[in-house]
Amino acid sequence: MAHVPLVPIGSRREHCSDERTFEENLKSHTRLDSQLARRRREVHAGWGTKYADRVHARGKLTARERLATLLDPGTRDYEMGTFVNYNVEFGGKALTCPGAGVITTFGRVQGRWCMIIANDNTVASGSWWPLTPEKIERAQTMALRLRLPTIYLVDCSGLFLPEQSRSFPGPTGAGHIFKKNSELSAAGVPQLAGVFGDCIAGGGYMPIISDRVYMTEQAYMVIAGAALIKGAKSQKITSLDIGGPEVHVHVSACADARVPDDETLIAALRAEVDRLPSSGSDYYRAGRSAIDPTYDTSEISGIMPADQRVSYDASEILARLCDQSLFWELMPHTGREMIVGVGRVGGLYAGFVINRQGLIDDPLRPGTPKPAGILYREGIAKVSAFSRACNDDGIPLIWLQDVAGFDVGSEAENQGLLGFGSSLIYSNSTNEVPMFTVLLRKASGAGYYALAGMPYDPVVQLSTCIARQSVMEGRTLAVATYNTKLDDNFEIVTDDPQTRESIVRGMNQVASKIEADMDPYVSARQMDTDEIVCLSELRAYLSALVDMSYQGIGYRRVKNPRIWSLHDLHLLSGGGHAAHAKQGANGGRSGAREGERADARQRHTATSTGFVAGIETADEASTDETCVAVTSPGVGIWCNAPLPGTYLPRGSSLGLLEVLGRSFTLELPPDVGGIVIDHGANLTGRSPVARENVDFGCVLLRLRASTPSLDVGPNKEATEDEDEDEDAAALVFRSPSAGRLHRRPHPDSPPYVEEGGSVRRGDTVALIEVMKTFTRIIYQGNGLPERASIVRVLVDDDADVQTGAVILELRDLGDLA
Helix, strand or coil, rough: CCCCCCCCCCCCHHHHHHHHHHHHHHHHHHHHHHHHHHHHHHHHHCCCHHHHHHHHHHCCCCCHHCCCCCHHCCCCEEEECCCCCCCECCCCCCCHHHHHHHEEEEECCCEEEEEEEEECCCHHHHHEECHHHHHHHHHHHHHHCCCCCCEEEEECCCEEEEHHHHHCCCCCCHHHHHHHHHHHHHHCCCCEEEEEEEEEEEHHCCCCCCCCCECCCCCCEEECCHHHHHHHHHHCCCCHHCCCCCHHCCCCCCCCEEECCHHHHHHHHHHHHCCCCCHHHHHHHCCCCCCCCCCCHHHHHHHCCCCCCCCCCCHHHHHHHHHHHHEEECCCCCCCCEEEEEEEEEEEEEEEEEECCEEEEEECCEEEEEECCCHHHHHHHHHHHHHHHHHCCCEEEEEEECCCCCCCHHHHHCHHHHHHHHHHHHHHHHCCEEEEEEEEEEEEEHHHHHHHCHHCCCEEEEEEEECCCEECHHHHHHHHCCHHHHHHCCCCCCHHHHHHHHCCCCCHHHHHHHHCCCCCCHHCCCCCCCCEECHHHHCCCCCCCCHCCCCCCCCCCCCCCHCCHHHHHHHHHCCCHHHHHHHHHCCCCCCCCHHHHHHHHCCCECCCEEEECEEEEEEEECCCCCEEEEEEEEEEEEEEECCCCCCCCCCCEEEEECCCCCCEECCCCCCCCCEEEEEEECCCCCCCCCCEEEECCCCEHHHHCCCCHHHCCCCCCCCHHHHCCCCCCCCCECCCCCEEEECCCCCCCCCCCCCCCCCECCCCCEEEEEECCCEEEECCEEEEEEEEEEEEEEEEECCCEEEEEEEEEEEEECCCC
C-alpha cells in the first residue's frame, strides 16, 4: 500500500508530433512568447529612465533594484499581476500605471519562499491607483494560503487622488489591505516592512502591523503629509519632521530601527528572514531531489497547437512537467475525457487534473467517438473523487484546463450533470489543500468554474499566451445572438441583400468582440487571472508553487504516502488484480453485463518465443460489425502497442510482452484481424513507445473484425487480379475514425501529403474533424513500412469518411534514400 506506482509516460518528440506540425506550433508560440517578453519589459520599466534617474538622484534604489538585492543570489522571482491595468489610461492626462504601480512577487530570501510587495517608486512615487489595493490584497491572500513570510518594501505617496473614488471606497478598497495585514498576523504569518521613503495616509498604516519595521533616514510615515498640513493648519513643517525615523523609532515606537540607506535596510530584512524556521520542503522530499523530466519541457510549445480546435496528447504535456516523466494515473478506465493522477514536481508530490483532447469512445455507444475536452458524467465524478482524496491526503492540486464546457442536451440533463457538477464545485469550494490552476487553452463556461477556476479560489491561476476565458466561443455566441434570423442549419433565412449584409456584419462584430475579450492580456488587466506565462516556463512556475506548498509545517494536513486515501480509491476503482481480471471479462466496457462472460470465448497460448493473445468476442448491438476484445495472456509490461486506427492482419504482432525481465512477442491468433478501435479501459494507449503494466486477462485492445476481402497481408487492399498490374499499390492507409477529413491545416496551407510525395512514421497525414474537434491522423501502425511513397490520395479535402476508409495507397520505399 505504501508504494506509489509512478510509471513512465510520454514519448520522444518524433513519436508524438511530426516535424512540420511541431515547427508550425513552435513558430506560433515563439511569436507569442516574444510578445510576452516585450510587454513584461514595458511594465518593468515603469514610467521609464527619466523617473528612475530621479530616484537615483535622491540616493535611493528603484523598486526593482531593491527586489534584485533582496533575493538570494542566482535565484529568480515569480511575479504575479504583472499586467494589472495594462494599457489602461487614467485622469485627464491619459496617464498609465504599469503593473498598477506595485510589484507583487514570490522570491527566495535566505532559502525561504516569501511574498514580496514593493511600491514602484518610478510610477507616481509609488501611489495607489484603481486596482492597486486589489493587487496587494491578492498577494496577501496568496501569502496567507501558503503561510509565506511577507515582506513590504514601502515607498508610497498615498492614493492617486484624481482617481480616488475608484480605489478608496468599496469592500476591496484601500482599507481592505489593513484587514489582510491583520489576518496574516492572526494566522502567525511573519510580516516584515522596510520603509524607504514616502509613506503617507494608507501607505502609513500598511507597515505598522508588521512584526518588524525598518526605516531609512529618508523615510517617513505620516497620516497626512507636510503639504496637507500646511494647507490645513498653516504650519511650515517637513514630512520628515512630522513622521521621520527620529519620531517613529525613538518617540512613537511605531518603527523598530533606523538605517542609513536602502542597501543596509535590505540586509537587515534578509537577516530577519534568516531567523525564521527553515523550509519543510526537504523534509517532505524524504531524501529525493528534483529531477528534470525525461522529455524537454520546452517541447510543449511544439506539441500543443495554438489553434484551440486542434487536439494533442495531454499525457505528453504531463510527461514534460513531472519529474523523470513518471506519473501514477488513477481510475484510467472511466471518465476518459479527464486524466487524474500524481507525479512529482521538484521532488515533491502533486496531484494533476488535465483535460484529455481528441476523440474518446462513448461508453454508451461503443465504437462511436465523441470529443474529449468536454465534461461528461463519468469524468466529473472521477475528478470529484480525486479532488476529495487529494484534499484528504494533503497533496497540492494542479488543474491544467483545456475545457470547452459541460456536455449539453437532453441526455446530459437526464444523467444529472447538474448534480454531478455541483458535487465537484462543492469539493473544490471546501478544499483546504493548496490548489493551482493553469489555463492552457480553452477555459469555457461552467467547465472553467468546475475545474477550480478563479471564482473557486485557487492560490494562483496562471494563463498561457493562448488561454481563452469565455462563456462560449465568438462564433457560437454570434449564432445564439442572431438565432431568430437563422434556420436549423444556422444559415441566414432572408433573401434580401441588405438585410443579409446587416446580419452578417452584426454576427461578425459580435464574434470579433468576443474574440478580443478572450485575449489573456484582457483577463490579466482586470485581474481575472494572476499571471501570463510561456509554456516553456510552466514547469518552473509549478515547481516553485509546489515547493511553497510544503515550506510551512503544522498548519495543514500532510499525510505520508503509506496512508493516502488515493490507495483506497485506486483499489476500489479497479486498481487490484481481481478488478483487472473482471475488466478483462467485461471487455473493458463501462456498464458491461456480468452475463457477457458466459458468452465470450477466451483462450491464451504460448510458444517458445512468444505468446498468442486471448480473444473475447461479442456482438455490439449498435453496429453491424463484430468487435473482439484482445486480452493479455500473462502478467507483464506491454510495449510497442498498435495505435487506434491501425489495421492488423490475422496473426500479426501486437508488440512485446516483458515478463520477469524477458521480452516475448505478442501476436493475434491466426484467424483474427481487424482495425484497432481503442485500447483497453485500464490502459492509456498514448503512443507506440508507451509501456503499460498489464495483468492476466485484462483487455489490451478492441478490434473491429475485418472481412476476408480486406485481410490480404499487412494493410493491403485486395484487387481482382494483382498480376495484371505489377505496379499496383499494395499498401493502404486507413482513417482511424469517422468524421470530416481535412488534408491541410489551414485553407491557405499546402496539404500534409500529396500524390508523388512520401510519408514516414510520425508524419501527419490529415486532420479528422468530429463535432468541431480536430485530431491529427498520424502515419504509424503495425504492417506499415517506416517510409512509403504515396501512389494515390483517395479522399478529397473536406470530405466525410467512415472508420477504416482508405485514405492513401502507398508503396514501400524500403531502404531507398
